[in-house]
Amino acid sequence: MGDLSDLIACPHCDAVYRVAQPAHGERAVCARCHTVLIAPRRRAGEQLIALALAVVVLVITATLAPFLSIDAGGQHNAASVLDAALAFSGSGALALLSLAVAAGIVFIPVTRALLLIYVLTPIVRDRPPAPGAIVAFRLSEALRPWSMAEIFVIGCAVALVKIADLAAVEFGPGFWIFAVLVVLLVVQDNFMCRYSVWKSLET
Amino acid sequence: MEIAGDVTTARDMGLVACTRCTRVWPLGTHKCGRCGHRLHSRDPHAMQRVWAFWAVGLMCYVPANLAPMLRTRTLVSSQENTIVGGAAELAQHGNWGIAMVILVASVLIPVGKFIAIAGLALGLRRPGALGPARRQQLYEVVDYIGRWSMIDVFVVAILSSLVQLGAVASVSPGPASLFFALSVIFTMLSAQSFDSRRIWDIEAVAPPAAPPIPAPPVTKAHPA
Structure with a gap:
């Protein structure tokens, strides 16, 4: 049968290939369903750690800074991301939704970033993997679909247009921080070669 | 698809693939030795x-x-x-x-x-x-x-x-x-x-021959 660690199976269609490590900037794709299997990048580890640190700092500042502010009829109100998450908290069962919103836009992106820093730092420094690194990376991968910060930003745009007739609305610093954050999250996802990470966690 | 004939699946080879980390194991393995994900050739x-x-x-x-x-x-x-x-x-x-x-x-x-x-x-x-x-x-x-x-x-x-x-x-x-x-x-x-x-x-009706396992095709990554 040979050495199974030389083989790679496409997670989407089960096709098996013999691993031929692509050069940096190249990528190996499944011939049948075109899923990207391996996509190594030069210094990806350092870049990912830097991005993850930026994500943590930005989420925390964006959560506390005023996000949007509104003026109508002499009344003024400003809301932060935290206020938006807590919007559902007043009314019974809707409080659960508050938790879900807070998780999707704040806790899950931060948790993923922290897990990634924990997993990648020893790898980048050529040390043995951190204890529990495998569990940590698995959790980070499982959380990926539930990180919803980018959807929240588009939601802001929709909300703005909805009330633009009623009141004067202004973006606060929180909005711009969050917009930058979304770009970072997308870049982070595209930079990561999961195969390379798993490979380096294998002992 | 035209290249489908060249593809061998893990199941054809008597292997089970981890859908989380893409490692393959002998059929019957229950847990991926690399990432700890549960393994199913096809989850019933x-x-x-x-x-x-x-x-x-x-x-x-x-x-x-x-x-x-x-x-x-x-x-x-x-x-x-x-x-x-x-x-x-x-x-x-x-x-x-x-x-x-x-x-x-x-x-x-x-x-x-x-x-x-x-x-x-x-x-x-x-x-x-x-x-x-x-x-x-x-x-x-x-x-x-x-x-x-x-x-x-x-x-x-x-x-x-x-x-x-x-x-x-x-x-x-x-x-x-x-x-x-x-x-x-x-x-x-x-x-x-x-x-x-x-x-x-559905596609895999051909008898599981044992063709040489190809390397996945390599393309230039799009500038992300």
């Missing part, structure tokens, strides 16, 4: 989970459309809007663009997702008009787009926290927001439970 209970989450998602989607999504109080009036009602009102005021965004995100995408998941699941038994490659694409679209339906819940959250202007105007969330969020979450779980490898099993 996957389709039950798909349908169970699908049904719960659909059940939540009904009250999400019938109950009010937003309660708006102004000096002179107080009103409750359902999802479609809110979009209709925006359209009446001439905001066609935003009305379309809301209708697409909260009606077209969720309904399309229910149909697509059901179609993919039923298509496993009798192959329909779409080939595996198209179905794989459909699955990826459904999997990717699912999260975006949450946009409506976030809009409600933003409006309810922002429009708190005392007597002048205030907005509060209605019960539909909870049902809508649950519907999105359950359809996401349904799509995640679907094992896309089953899409390709």
